[in-house]
Amino acid sequence: MAQAYDKGDGDGSGGTGPGARLRRLGRRLRHDRGVWRRGIVLAVIAVLLALVMLLHAQIPNTIGNLGSLTETFLPWLGVFLPVLLILALVRKSATALVALLIPTIVWFSVFGGLLTDKQAGGGDLTVATHNVNADNPDPTGTAKDVAASGAQVVALEELTAGALPTYEKALAAKYPYHSVQGTVGLWSKYPLSATRPVDIKLGWTRAMRSTVATPEGKVAVYVAHMPSVRVKLDSGFTASQRDKSANALGEAIGDEPLGKVVLLGDLNGTMNDRALTAVTSQLRSTQGAAGSGFGFSWPAAFPMARIDQIMVKGVEPVSSWTLPETGSDHLPIAARLAV
Template sequence: MAQAYMTETGGGGTGQGREQSRLRRLLARLFGGWRGDRRIWRRGIVVAVLAVLVALLMVLHAQVPNAVGNLGSLTETFLPWLGVAIPLLLVLALVRRSATALVVLLLPTVVWLNLFGGLVTSKSGSGGDFTVVTHNVNADNADPSGTARDVAASGADVVALEELTETEVPVYEKALEATYKYHEVVGTVGLWSKYRMSDTKAVDIKLGWERAMRSTVATPDGPVAVYVAHLPSVRVKLEAGFTARQRDKSANALGEAIADEPIERVALLGDLNGTMNDRALNAVTAQMRSTQGAAGSGFGFSWPASFPMARIDQIMVRGMEPTASWTLPQTGSDHLPVAARVTIDTSRS
């Protein structure tokens, strides 16, 4: 007969027995006195109501209006963080000794897991023949040369950089020239490639200055249309709320440009100043696939670099299959670089 392995302790008991004793004491502290207490179903109604509201906000986030302070987009930008409310409400339910609140808490838990549970575990796989990186290098970066070297060390076939300044472009060009034979800079965005580039041009995103571009990259498996974009920043102001009107206008223009792209295999790299959940980016996200969502490791938050809370730096593809997506170590920027590896579908042209 098989017996459980138990370690003797200096106190004359067993390690297994002491662990069980600790667990019983913990459970007794949490649930002691619950039995026979008829009020456990009447207490904690406020906590239960809050749990229902959190669940409804996650389920109906698309119904939160943008008319006042763009609250809808603000909610969707930080939507995964609503899950933080669940353990907080759990503690309150235990403190209140409320069976009702504990049962109702299952609702937001199930909703959050349904929305984001798939992002908790890694979906990264092996394979892939085309690796890309995008990085908002920050105009105030104190070490552009080091940032360029860090990005080049990723081994990416193509690197997109955003928020380039006129004075620092030569620094990036010099630091990257040994790894990337081809490159183009349009306004404040640039693309570096190991493969020949052609048909490079600015993309009009209705700003009045150039912050988006496209280029055809001649990979060994055929041409890929690569777009680089840095959409306008959003702001949170007390008097105006979450202001993103120009960002939304530019997103629509970018979406139109990508929709008109004649090459079937398309990659979009850049700082979109919005997450995949943000309805304001639908013109782009509705026609492309997020590499992080399809093959990422975790949430892939990229901003701010010191304590990432949202993924506003995106890699999206069309006509290619994502196999892995991840963030790179922090550089001198306030954003983390993000990378992805995809398999090019050779049946498309």
């Protein structure tokens, strides 16, 4: 006796294949208006998140420097994407899921390029920079760790009078040329000339400039330690002095006669921070051009932002990376350049 069965290819009501399941889902979405009505708040949050990422430059700094604070941690807005996705799935909200596509696309368009590995071989000059921390308990070990990077040129920031002789002794064997200006210093395997402090409007020296005579030609190397920023309950993200210093540094770099320029240091700001525009508009980040990942450098215990920078003009970044943790609260960073 023949047994009747449903192939599921009639009106689409039966069957268990992928096509049948999609048809049933489509009917459910058409008839169950709840999946579109639920999650409106989540959808609004998703759209607002996208707007913040797109229009962060329009967030005013007049109230607690909110704009700069947002830009400092801008990549971390991506953390909200999986959170919103889970909430949208729990709520079974089609509206929230569709809206979530907007900030997801924006985040990947802005930061997706940093997730790829752009490092390459080659290059002829390795540079490194490290805020060694004035309270570093192991300056000798820190100096040796940075020197182990193989860099021909090393910049150190936050040097103290008490620790300076230790750094000089630890680095002397590998770097025959060095100069210290205030609290920043430059160590090099190649001769230095035209070395001078750079006035960044602080009243004491925290920036310098020197010509490094590499085998491939002269390079102007700047070392800078921008003033620290603070997050205070009563005044928000306070960075006015840092901003003034950044403008002064940008002016000095703009007046540089050499075409090949390298900036090393702790800028206390990210490449997204509008307050550093005077500098970032002239130079490009080695991490952004030739790094892998975000290259966060601070705080060392759990890096959340790249406020230590290697930036260049007139030379080609080949690779860029962070170095292992030392006794400082910052991670050292390094880059390989084609001069």
